[in-house]
Amino acid sequence: MRIFYTESFKKDFQELPQEVKLITQKKLEFFANDFRHPSLRVKRMEGLNNIWEGRINDDYRFTFQIDGDIYVLRRIGSHDILKKEK
Numbered sequence: 001m002r003i004f005y006t007e008s009f010k011k012d013f014q015e016l017p018q019e020v021k022l023i024t025q026k027k028l029e030f031f032a033n034d035f036r037h038p039s040l041r042v043k044r045m046e047g048l049n050n051i052w053e054g055r056i057n058d059d060y061r062f063t064f065q066i067d068g069d070i071y072v073l074r075r076i077g078s079h080d081i082l083k084k085e086k
Helices: 005-016 018-033 081-086
Strands: 002-005 051-055 060-067 070-078
Touching: 002 005, 005 070, 018 051, 018 060, 018 070
Parallel strands: 002 070
Antiparallel strands: 051 060, 060 070
16 A cells, blocks of 8 residues: 555645644554554545545544555545535
8 A cells, every 4th residue: 555645635734733633643554554444434435436534533534545556645624624525
């Protein structure tokens, strides 16, 4: 698995509260080892071709795409970030 970060993801990450950044770093370790780790609650986004969402905590999510062994982290933020993907 190779992981890439979009500029949008990098910018979104910088704007997260510090405590969410710390949780995100741990969740991304899980993601790198097994993107289906139970705590991530990964699922395909409805109505979008090959865009998935994962959970950081109750209020924060991240989105990504899969192309073979390449995983592209697209966006991260509050639950409303999912609306930006549609």
